[in-house]
Amino acid sequence: MSEAPERTADVTWEEGRAANLANWEDRVPIHEVAYGDAAGDGLSQVVRDDLAAMAPFLPDGSVDGLEVCHLQCHIGTDTVSFARVGARVTGVDFSPSALASAARLAERCGVEVSWVETDVLDAAAALRDAVAGGAAPTAEFDVVYTSIGAICWLNDLDRWATQIAAILRPGGLFYIRDGHQAMYALDENAPDLRSVYRYFGDGSAQVWDDASTYTGEGTLAHTRTYEWPHPVSEVVNAIIGAGLRIERLDEGTVLPWRFSPRMEEVDGGWAWPEPERSRMPVTFSLTARKA
16 A cells, blocks of 8 residues: 555635635636536436436436425536426535526526525525525425535535435435545555545545646646545435435446546446456445435
8 A cells, every 4th residue: 555645734614615615716617618518408427327326216206396406516517407307406506606607507508597605514594595585496305416526525524414404305305426435545646546545534634736627628726625535434424313314325336527547438437447447436326315
């Protein structure tokens, strides 16, 4: 095993959040060009895959006619996809530039989506305020959804799970697919599967300095970001602690972005070359329900 580079950062949540927001604001114009109208006349690949996984737990296997809240929605490509299959959708994100981009995408695609600017850790109160101010139709949802690459930006999963439980209607469904922490612990540039970073969280952030982003051409002005490791057990226990019932937990071998230059393009995304594909998960997905 390689010796881990020193990445632990002595940073408060407020400092980390401010740096991350500046970084994600920089990403918006790059991602707009990269994705374009990626939802097009159909669905993003992420939503296509996730709807298939969610279908056994949905009424008639569909979100058609359901109230759906997409947490950490970024520029709305996946959010708009849900609207295109008949869901009444509200997108939540902390980046004003991302939400402005998302609103433009929804308008181009001819769908109605409500957008709420807030930290996901304050989602319940922000949604209630949005409803009171006429900016959103509801603060309670049949489905709460989190797309991939989201929870590493949060420092407190217990608070995150409490927000989810608060905005779900009784019987409502929560679904998340995210990058697997076992993968995040790897050195993405190593010639093999080599763990160098923490798998388990200890409350401290990890600091990164990178002028690139996961898609598109261009560089970022604000290169420093902070992430918090969350093992799968922490995610599961946070959801259980918030009062939700776990209905399914899966791990996957295909990722929607290229985590490592050694990954190979496959149907639906990127995967480790064989025979490593069966040795290391790259995603997990969790389905839970509110009683």
